[in-house]
Structure formats: structure tokens, C-alpha cells
Amino acid sequence: MPHFHIEYSANLEEVVDMQALCEAIRAAAASIETFPTPGIRVRAIRVDHVAMADGDPKHGFIDLSVRLREGRPEDVKKDAITKIFAALKEAMAPVMETHSVALSAEMRDIDAALSPKFGNVRDHLESSP
Structure with missing residues (x-):
């Protein structure tokens, strides 16, 4: 953990490089000590049907949902979401x-008791010198 889910309005498809945005979020998350690198997952999902604000289809959105295993102190989580949101704002500026x-x-x-995990990503990461 953590998992980052980006939902974005379809009208941003032509103006936002979603792969680059995913990488910007991944890099920001990897720089935060409380997020173990092997557990970072960033995914983006396009939302085709949207109604916003005054109904003008020019409006778009990006909603970033961060899910992480419980147990981190509130101040650590607040610091982490502040840094991640800053990376999102910078990428979208x-x-x-x-x-x-x-x-x-x-x-x-x-809830860790209700969220089993299994994987071998750590076995396939390049070793740091």
C-alpha cells in the first residue's frame, strides 16, 4: 500500500498525459517515507459520463483517491496527502x-483484517547499492 486511483473526465484525455500524471504521483509517493515503494500502485480511469457545475461540457475534473493500510498517525497522513496533492497541482498547472x-x-x-495482500513485486525490484 498505498493505492492511488485517479478518476478523470473524458474531456481531459486530449490535454493531459495520463501516463505522465501517474508517474508524477508515483514519484511523489516514492519520496514519502511512510509509503513503501513496492506497495505503490497508481492507476487512472477515464469517466465518460460527467455533469459538472453549470452543465457546460468544457469543465473537467481529476479526483485522486488514496487508500492505505491503517495504522499511520494523522499527522503523517496529513503531510503525505499534502505532498501528493501538491504534486497533482504542479502536474496539472x-x-x-x-x-x-x-x-x-x-x-x-x-482495515488490514479485511484486505488480504499477496505478491512478489519485492522479488523483482532492482537492488539499491
């Missing part, structure tokens, strides 16, 4: 100069 975009983020804990 050029687009927001010319497009109407709403950004949001939410971090929530996952």
Missing part, C-alpha cells in the same frame, strides 16, 4: 492555465 478543471483528493484507511 499547465493544463489549468487554459482549461476549466476541478482537482480533488481524499485519503482513507483500509
